[in-house]
Amino acid sequence: MSRQNLRDRIYDTLIQRIRAGAFGWDDRYVDVSVAAELGVSRMPARDALMRLAAEGYLVPTTRGFVLPRLTPAEILEVFELRRLLEPRAAALAARAMTGGVLAVMEKAVEDGTAAVIAGDGPVLFTASELFRNAWLSVVPNRALVQSIRRYFVQVQNVRLITMREEHTLAVIVEGQRDLLAACRARDAVAASDRMLRFVIEGETAFRRSIPGE
Amino acid sequence: MSRQNLRDRIYDTLIQRIRAGAFGWDDRYVDVSVAAELGVSRMPARDALMRLAAEGYLVPTTRGFVLPRLTPAEILEVFELRRLLEPRAAALAARAMTGGVLAVMEKAVEDGTAAVIAGDGPVLFTASELFRNAWLSVVPNRALVQSIRRYFVQVQNVRLITMREEHTLAVIVEGQRDLLAACRARDAVAASDRMLRFVIEGETAFRRSIPGE
DNA sequence: CTGCCAGAAAAAGAATACATTTCAAGAAAT
DNA sequence: ATTTCTTGAAATGTATTCTTTTTCTGGCAG
DSSP states (O other), X not given: OOOSXXXXXXXXXXXXXXHHTOSOTTOOBOXXXXXXXXXXXXHHHHHHHHHHHHTTSSEEEBTEEEOOOOOHHHHHHHHHHHHHHHHHHHHHHHHTOOHHHHHHHHHHHHHHHHHHHHTOHXXXXXXXXXXXXXXXXXXXXXXXXXXXXXXHHHHHHHHHHHTTSHHHHHHHHHHHHHHHHHHHTTOHHHHHHHHHHHHHHHHHHHHHHOTTO | OXXXXXXXXXXXXXXXXXXXXXXXXXXXXXXXXXXXXXXXXXXXXXXXXXHHHHTTSSEEEBTEEEOOOOOHHHHHHHHHHHHHHHHHHHHHHHHTOOHHHHHHHHHHHHHHHHHHHHTOHHHHHHHHHHHHHHHHHTOSOHHHHHHHHHHHHHHHHHHHHHTTSHHHHHHHHHXXXXXXXXXXXXXXXXXXXXXXXXXXXXXXXXXXXXXXX
């Protein structure tokens, strides 16, 4: 769905890169560079960057836009948010689940399972994103989904760290499989419970990975 | 707090107007007009307007920026978010409450009480905002606070509607008074419960105000 | 009288040019 | 050798101008 105006096209391009993890912590986005690379003038690039900053995906510095560097404490704050929002969202999704979305989720779980066996973190990362986008798409509360999406970039950044451990990979796919089962059964309660457990497991794994804790 | 760059100054000016209700439902903000009025060029005005749009204060149309017209369904979605987040936030605030913030809250409740007696909606509106900003400022979870702040613009828009009823005004101040008491006692449980009740009361009042429901 | 089409005007999108700020590297002085 | 000041490059902020898109209006035809 290519939009008409350059601003949104550049926004889409950049956010894809950020989500894909193609953008490092030491890299900087500068409007002129982005504009030159994508063959437009500064203004659309600037608009896109400022929008990304307003949404929390980037932070503006006096020397380019960079990824927000989160302290462990801030990441734990996000986990608290996840505990509050995602169980409910999963419950709503399970209740409103459709066959088409279910199929997408099944495919993602299959790919994720294969990735775990192969020990391939990046592939599992992509599959997780597909899985998540699938069930979020049927949640009948746009405000709730938007809130979840807003912080989820940061969740992905954390995953890139914690997913280096063998055990974590298995936990992720296991959670997805159970959530899929709950959605297939339209069981909102089971979906809620499993999602809460999933978030807590993620938090536990993260706490383990903090050096000084 | 006069910022350095024009963009933020204009942003502050416009958001004040919006919050004060000085901007009507049929009015439009156009960058050239704003720029001419405030004596700057189009770009800072444009940046400010786009930021306001990104934050949900305005919606961009092909003929200027206007106030968002939320459907009742969308507003109810926000109420669901509030039920999920605000009780927890209130609990955290009560536990972490400080004397200085408590004083601000007390002052806001006093002003609000006077406003209810005088039947002055706008003054209560301002007092509510002060009250809310006060307790939010001590919540030790910035991600949570940010999520709440993001949707709160829409809450305020709803309040401007529902606060026309006499009864609603009293309910708001009553809720604030109880919440203040819970915070003073550092009682997180009471704060959580009262906040949940408060949100539900607001939702109920709103449902009543919907014509076709 | 009504409906449709064309043209004008208004507003946003985009590009370019100009100004200001900030960081950092290097030189000079202590 | 270290610190501080100067200077310049890099990046952001602001302004102006041109282009594109959309809407409103007026006139013409059915």
